[in-house]
Amino acid sequence: MPSKPRAYAEQALADFRAYIASGEADENFIGEHHRLQLLQMALEKLAKAFFYHAEPDARYPHNVALSAINRLRSHAIAEAMGLKLRSLIWTLDSAKPVFLQIEAASPSVGLDGASMQILSPTSSTRFPSNRGRPGYRPIRIHLKLDYGQQVRSGPV
Amino acid sequence: MSHPSTDLESVPKNYGSAVNVLAAAHAEGLSSVEIFHIHDPQEKVVRLIEVSSEFPESSVQRNTQSNGTEYIVPVFPMGPAHDFPFRSEVVQITQDEWVRLRNGELKLNKDWGDLKSAVKVEHA
Numbered sequence: 001m002p003s004k005p006r007a008y009a010e011q012a013l014a015d016f017r018a019y020i021a022s023g024e025a026d027e028n029f030i031g032e033h034h035r036l037q038l039l040q041m042a043l044e045k046l047a048k049a050f051f052y053h054a055e056p057d058a059r060y061p062h063n064v065a066l067s068a069i070n071r072l073r074s075h076a077i078a079e080a081m082g083l084k085l086r087s088l089i090w091t092l093d094s095a096k097p098v099f100l101q102i103e104a105a106s107p108s109v110g111l112d113g114a115s116m117q118i119l120s121p122t123s124s125t126r127f128p129s130n131r132g133r134p135g136y137r138p139i140r141i142h143l144k145l146d147y148g149q150q151v152r153s154g155p156v
Numbered sequence: 157m158s159h160p161s162t163d164l165e166s167v168p169k170n171y172g173s174a175v176n177v178l179a180a181a182h183a184e185g186l187s188s189v190e191i192f193h194i195h196d197p198q199e200k201v202v203r204l205i206e207v208s209s210e211f212p213e214s215s216v217q218r219n220t221q222s223n224g225t226e227y228i229v230p231v232f233p234m235g236p237a238h239d240f241p242f243r244s245e246v247v248q249i250t251q252d253e254w255v256r257l258r259n260g261e262l263k264l265n266k267d268w269g270d271l272k273s274a275v276k277v278e279h280a
Contacts, residue, residue: 055230055265058216067212070248071232073182075240085181093185
């Protein structure tokens, strides 16, 4: 993997690990808004790692989750994940609302309107001060970056 | 005009069926998408242009060597897999971007030749 996409992938993993660590702490040493910002940054950098592979000199916007999801329908990616293509498509379609909510949770990044339309009327991911309320469930997402099993790609 | 292969699980045995399998996979679940194919004379790379109002704009700014900027549409390359033994290159664009690409107002970051030679792929 070229250095720029790899750098973004590494930072995505670092942001995600910080998000996980902040949720496992006994005390809330950072607020829920900050935790969601970490999650959004992890998502954005992971998507950009994929995008910079295609065009390293481009200037991509912050809201890239939808574009990335749409482009991941690939036999090579499914193979790298140990899935068949149809299973990968199902997985991506299932994850799309979650990714868009993470993106929408960051007011300076999310597509106000388009992203927010998929939220349930009672949810409050943009200003998510729901910790401790009935029905609150922390987000748990497993992010795996395995450089030992890279997606084979064509020349860039 | 290409004709569809409806079985996403089958391994395409030739270039034509590879075009149809990838187009069907990329169309699945989208309410409206037009898919066009740019033929690779060597029949090694499946090149698809996917046009849908469900896609966000794809064109992005890129720095030029003369310290300027230009707008390009990135082509996303993928390698072969065991169940898809062809390389692929895909762009996903809006209808407006498709018009501008054909007019020459926009360009891809790879040379695919004349985009007016694109053939629509019918998908299930």
